[in-house]
Amino acid sequence: MNNTEIIKELPKLDLHCHLSGSIRPETILEIVKKEGIPHYTDDLNEFKGHVQAHEECTSLKEYLERFQLTLSVMQKKEHLTRIAYELIEDLSKQNVYYIEIRFAPFFHLNEGLSFDEAVEAVLKGMEDGKRDFGVISNLILILMRHHSPEKSLEVVRQGRKFLGKGVVAIDLAGNEQDYPPELHKEAFQLAKEYGFHRTVHAGETGLPENILTSVNELHAERIGHGVHAYMNDEVYRFVKENRIPLELCVTSNIQTKAIDSYEEHPIKRYLEDGIIVTANTDNMTVSNTDLIEEYEKLVTKIDFSLDDLRRVILNGVEVSFASVEDKKYLRKLFNEKFNTLLK
Numbered sequence: 639m640n641n642t643e644i645i646k647e648l649p650k651l652d653l654h655c656h657l658s659g660s661i662r663p664e665t666i667l668e669i670v671k672k673e674g675i676p677h678y679t680d681d682l683n684e685f686k687g688h689v690q691a692h693e694e695c696t697s698l699k700e701y702l703e704r705f706q707l708t709l710s711v712m713q714k715k716e717h718l719t720r721i722a723y724e725l726i727e728d729l730s731k732q733n734v735y736y737i738e739i740r741f742a743p744f745f746h747l748n749e750g751l752s753f754d755e756a757v758e759a760v761l762k763g764m765e766d767g768k769r770d771f772g773v774i775s776n777l778i779l780i781l782m783r784h785h786s787p788e789k790s791l792e793v794v795r796q797g798r799k800f801l802g803k804g805v806v807a808i809d810l811a812g813n814e815q816d817y818p819p820e821l822h823k824e825a826f827q828l829a830k831e832y833g834f835h836r837t838v839h840a841g842e843t844g845l846p847e848n849i850l851t852s853v854n855e856l857h858a859e860r861i862g863h864g865v866h867a868y869m870n871d872e873v874y875r876f877v878k879e880n881r882i883p884l885e886l887c888v889t890s891n892i893q894t895k896a897i898d899s900y901e902e903h904p905i906k907r908y909l910e911d912g913i914i915v916t917a918n919t920d921n922m923t924v925s926n927t928d929l930i931e932e933y934e935k936l937v938t939k940i941d942f943s944l945d946d947l948r949r950v951i952l953n954g955v956e957v958s959f960a961s962v963e964d965k966k967y968l969r970k971l972f973n974e975k976f977n978t979l980l981k
């Protein structure tokens with residue numbers, strides 16, 4: 639087998655994937671037509687250009703604009719279930735065995751769904767997907783930086799009943815420039831008391847010091863992106879010494895202009911320096927990528943060996959928010975597959 643074939647066969651997992659950024663373009667188009675939502679074109683190829691980020695994308699802000707249309711098709715139970723189910727189906731074709739899907743419940747209540755209905759609908763799609771395709775998944779509830787601290791507390795309070803039923807963690811996402819993490823400190827404190835795992839988007843658009851605040855004040859166990867840790871020596875040492883796992887998303891970082899090119903991405907440097915890095919997609923549709931593509935890029939553009947890939951994948955198993963039993967299962971399965979594929 640050549641590297642491309644091996645990469646395709648490798649057992650995979652994704653710890654940083656937004657549901658709203660990972661909907662099949664065909665499905666978005668079908669739902670906008672069905673629901674009478676204004677859209678640019680009925681031509682699928684042309685339509686894809688409106689839901690995927692381009693090379694010319696200039697910032698995180700522009701990248702995030704792609705989500706307006708995708709959120710409009712995620713306002714009904716049947717659509718949320720279908721979207722989650724299809725994502726699991728797509729993952730199964732890439733030999734993905736585990737995924738943590740994240741979504742912000744408050745973005746899906748515009749047309750009358752309750753918080754519980756939105757979460758239940760996504761969980762149903764994930765459960766059906768596990769039944770049909772064998773992919774294990776867990777759900778992360780996102781708190782939005784620009785929402786009020788009270789609203790964040792609401793996600794934690796209302797989300798609590800789903801702990802042990804598919805929800806494992808909370809996350810903080812959105813505009814990092816204008817809303818520092820400490821605004822949502824109270825919600826993260828409560829989440830910790832309730833038994834949620836915690837991850838926080840930080841150090842994605844500069845501001846590496848947000849990584850420190852997220853760990854020290856928000857009790858983050860992992861950092862979403864954290865790609866800019868290298869910009870501040872103190873932060874970098876902290877991440878390294880405290881073994882804080884980073885959920886890196888290489889293609890997304892380039893599209894949002896966090897990093898100029900694949901070749902300049904620090905993931906390999908981090909790995910060699912002993913930082914706990916994982917490789918993830920962020921948004922499969924908006925970034926027009928999947929895990930096969932991401933692993934390919936690591937090997938062809940960032941000089942990863944297949945053994946580097948193995949280390950990054952196994953890091954993912956260890957720092958995932960999966961249950962003890964699921965981790966044990968994944969560890970065994972992945973090692974068996976590695977032994978056959980990487981002899």
Ligand SMILES: [Zn+2]
Pocket residue numbers: 654656811839862920
């Ligand atoms: Zn993200």
